[in-house]
Amino acid sequence: MGHTCVTATTSDEGAAVPVTIRDVARASGVHISTVSRTFSAPHLVNPETRVRVLACAEDLGYRPNRAARALITGRTHNIGLIIADIANPFFPPLIKAAESQARHRDYHVFVADTNEDPTAEEELVHALAKQVDGVLLCSPRMSNSLIEQLSREVPLVVVNRQVTGLPCVLMDVGQGARSAIEHLVGLGHRSIALLGGPRSSWTNREMRRAAGAAARAGGAELTMLGPNAPTEVGGSAVAEQVRRSGVSAVLAYNDLMAIGLIEGLDALGVRVPQEVSVVGVDDITLSRLTRPKLTTVATPTGAAGRTAVDMLLQQDIESPRGARGSGAGTALGVRRTTAQVMLQTDLVIRDSTGPGPYARPARPLAAPRGPGPHCPAGPGIPTAATGDAVAS
Amino acid sequence: MGHTCVTATTSDEGAAVPVTIRDVARASGVHISTVSRTFSAPHLVNPETRVRVLACAEDLGYRPNRAARALITGRTHNIGLIIADIANPFFPPLIKAAESQARHRDYHVFVADTNEDPTAEEELVHALAKQVDGVLLCSPRMSNSLIEQLSREVPLVVVNRQVTGLPCVLMDVGQGARSAIEHLVGLGHRSIALLGGPRSSWTNREMRRAAGAAARAGGAELTMLGPNAPTEVGGSAVAEQVRRSGVSAVLAYNDLMAIGLIEGLDALGVRVPQEVSVVGVDDITLSRLTRPKLTTVATPTGAAGRTAVDMLLQQDIESPRGARGSGAGTALGVRRTTAQVMLQTDLVIRDSTGPGPYARPARPLAAPRGPGPHCPAGPGIPTAATGDAVAS
DNA sequence: CGTGGTGCTGCAAAGGTTTGCAATGAAGTA
DNA sequence: TACTTCATTGCAAACCTTTGCAGCACCACG
Structure with missing residues (x-):
């Protein structure tokens, strides 16, 4: 059975006669x-x-009745937030930041999960289209062309994906991957693996590109592993493969995979960071709590959520879709300013990375930092898109 | 700065002339x-x-246009899902299950996070009221009377809280806590702490009640610690307190706290399970991946999500609110069947619990242990009062 | 007294859709 | 042929709200 029915009563207290x-x-x-x-x-x-x-x-x-109001004003004061996978702890901070920002603007946010399924994504946009004033598409898995097409149905802001002609909020994972590789190379690693994420992920492509370049520049060899599921399980599943590959360091697509990998390696008797160094991406809260504490590329998820909401609302305000007063000016096309914002990332060095086979012996263990230290990612809300300025 | 503006262009491709x-x-x-x-x-x-x-x-x-359709049919084919904290990994499985179940019934689910804030909860119900056909209230933090009042505005199903007169989906955490305590007592623990969660949580009250009773029955002493934030941080924050209290075992409000506690104890040099045994609740995926693997009370979150959706839709179908054809019969009150379902929980024994100070020596389990290192005899701390004696 | 202004309120259209009812035409039945 | 039945389609009201416009009363100013 699995359950017990405690009570089952029938009452007939009037069910909310709708008062208009x-x-x-x-x-x-x-x-x-x-x-x-x-x-x-x-x-x-x-x-x-x-x-x-x-x-x-x-x-x-x-x-x-907000629906009736929306019918005539053309604005619902709702924002849709489409997420690839709520179970990924990367997203909650983004969601919460977006919600808080929206609340300040008197908007509500509705979140929907797509299970990493492009079809569900598309369907969800359609379902949301007329019930929200705009949609935030986070880490989408569908094609750019489809996204562009959907953007004609409802205002869209894309997060973690670059789509030309659409407002985007990006995190500089390229820079992050580069820092991570440089950090590893600096520690004396010459054979590094990149644990890839989902194939259709823009972040994934960026990381491959940047990590590859950085490895070449540093004289290290980079092995691409993947694509993999961006979860703990996805990470622990490749532990064996990582061990066989003989690399001394790994950069994982995200913290979840990095943590999974560390657990998997531990199960195989491989110690981190003594035998293999591991770097993650995202800096989820969990990465501070696992043992060893995770070295990771911190992404400004909160700022991303806030920025995305700002961009959506800004774009939205100047084009009141569906309003009636459109005498003459509106019909011939609304000016839509599409800005693309790139948010900085920061390498946070903790305990999951250590000296590699080619480490210079004199290295003092404590604070060997190469580039600029991780400045606490200022939550400064970017004044996105200075309007029509052509020159950037 | 924190960000770089990549591009900022203005296009004037017509912004979706709404086709009706x-x-x-x-x-x-x-x-x-x-x-x-x-x-x-x-x-x-x-x-x-x-x-x-x-x-x-x-x-x-x-x-x-779904809004216009809803205006006249009185059904939006949307379900609202209000969650105390999306960042808690307990919820994603519930959300996903609810979404999948809803999809089968041709419904969409919109999730909203309240940050554990009762006021936000109330406001959210109001905002959702006219845009959804019903709301799932998960682990609410507001008062029962307010919930009852709100239920007159929109059909409600409550999860993880018992509200008389309303359909509820409950998990038998009482049974779970009992099993956990019995498990610990069976291992030879006589001095156990209960790490409480949020004060306004129904689950929290149930656990206190059941754990207290089980401890008395087993001749063990139960120390109540809390209330605490139901997060890793909340768990690691009380590590020191746990050590000082001298208990040999802890039952935590949820896995997150249990994991945080283990980390915190580790930082203090207290080993789990050798010196202190820890049990969590929820069986989140993470609990299988931390070291030691967590002994925990598995809650059927997926089933809860599915059941809640079913109950909502069932109740919803027989009372098409706001429809117009209400000739005579409808007006005088709709029959509303309010069932309360209790879902079973299961104790999953892994590696974070081990023999206690009073273990029978014949135990062939792991490393032979001397008598409990921590105040084996002198229990300086009295069992905290078991709260409201009034049977709920 | 006339004129204009102001502050408040009512009127009615509009928004996009559903749906009971009526109209149409064709086919079937007596 | 006349009558019924059926399938298909059109008509118009209804859902609940917003908003431009007009009306009204009142006041002040000239």
């Missing part, structure tokens, strides 16, 4: 338009009338 | 009602006409 603006109007003896104005333009109604209407509304438990 | 049912009607030379029926009741329209209409619709890129 008309009921309030009747109760307070005014026209419905006055009630409407009481809520959406209070300064236009006599204070005396206003309090009476408000009292009646309160009394009847009236709540404006 | 009227456009399709005009294009295909039929009345709008025929177009409507083509989508919502295809069997009522001539196959020949149908294909023509569909062709035109496809051609124009027409998509029915």
Whole structure:
């Protein structure tokens, strides 16, 4: 069975007779338009009338029907947030930041998970299209052309993917991967593996590109492993492969995989960082709690969420879709300013990386840092897109 | 700075002239009602006409406006899912299960996070009320009376909380806590701590009650610690306190806290399970990957999500709120069957629990242990009161 | 007294869709 | 032929709200 039914009763207390603006109007003896104005333009109604209407509304438990309102104003005050996989701890900070930012602007955020499935993604955009004022597409798995096509249906902002002609929020994982490789090379590693993530991930491509270049520049050999599922399981699954490959260091697609890999290596009796160094990407909270603490490329997820919301709302405000007053100007095409913002990443060095086979012996263990130390990623909200400036 | 602006262009490609049912009607030379029926009741329209209409619709890129449809049918085919904290890995499986179940019933799920904030919870229910057909309230932090009140505004199903008169999906954490305590007592532990979670959590109260009873029955002493934040940080924060309390075993509110505690103890040089045994609750995927693997009470989160959706849809189907045809029968109150379902939990024994100070010596298990290193006899700490004696 | 302004309110259209009912025509039945 | 039945389609109301416009009363100013 698996479950026990505790109780099952049937009551017939009235199930919320929906109270409309008309009921309030009747109760307070005014026209419905006055009630409407009481809520959406209070300064236009006599204070005396206003309090009476408000009292009646309160009394009847009236709540404006947002769907009906949206039908005529063309704005729902909702934002859709489409995520590849909520189970990935990379996303919650982004979600929370987006929600908080949206709340300040009097917007609500609805999150939907696609299970890394491009088809679900597309369907979700369609479903959301008319119920939100815009959609944030995070780490999408569908094709760029499809994204462009969908963007004609509802305003879109893309996160973690570069789509020409669309506003994008990117994290500089290229720079991050480069720093990570340089860090490893500096520690004396010459044979490094890159644990790839999902094939359709833009981040994945960027990392391969940048890591490859950095390895060449540093005289190290880079082995590409993957694609893999971007999860702990995906990481621990390749532990054996990593051991056989004989590399002395690994850069993983994300922290989850890095942690999984460390666990997997441990199970095989391979010690981290003594025998193999591991670097992750994302700096999820967990990476500070595992043992050894994870060296990782910190991505500014919160800032990404905030920026994306800002960009969406900015783009949204100047083009009130579906409004009626479109006398003449609107029809001939709305100016849409599409900015692409790149957020910086930072290498955070902890305990999962150590000296490699080619380490210079004199190395003092404590603080061997190559490039600039990890400045605490300033949550500075980028003043995205200075408008129409052509020269950048 | 924190970011770099890559590009900023302005294009003026028309931003989605919204194509309506009227456009399709005009294009295909039929009345709008025929177009409507083509989508919502295809069997009522001539196959020949149908294909023509569909062709035109496809051609124009027409998509029915769900908001407008909802306005008249009274059903949005959306479900709201309100979660205390998306960052807690306990929830993703529940969310995914709910989504999958909803999809089968042709529904979409919108998730919203409340940051463990009761006020945000209430506001969210209001915001969702008219845009969804029902709301799943997971691990709510607001009061029962408020929940009851809100349930008059929109159909509600509550998860992880018992509210009389409302459909609830519960997990038998009482049974789980009992099993955990019995397991520990069986291993020879006589001094056990319970790491509490959030105060307003129903689960928390249930665990205290059941664990207290089980400890008394087993002749063990139970120390209540908390309330605490239900996170890794919350767990590691009390490590020192746990060590000082001298208990030989701990039952944590959830896996996150258990893992945090283990890390915290490790930092203090206290080994798990050799010196202290730790049990968690939830069986999140991570609990299989940390070292030592976590002994935990597995909760059926997926089943909970599915069940909740089923209950909501079932209750929903028989009461089409806001429909117009309410000639006579509907007005006088809809029968609402409110079932409360209790899902079973299971103790999963892994590596974070081991023999305690009072273990029978014949135990062939692992390393032979001397008597408990920590205050074997003198229990300086009295068992905390078991809270409200009033049977709930 | 006339004129203009102001503050408040009502009127009615509009937004995109669904749906009960009526109209049409064709086919079947007596 | 007249009547019924059926399939298909059109008509128009309804859902709940917003908003441009017009109306009204009142006041101040000239």
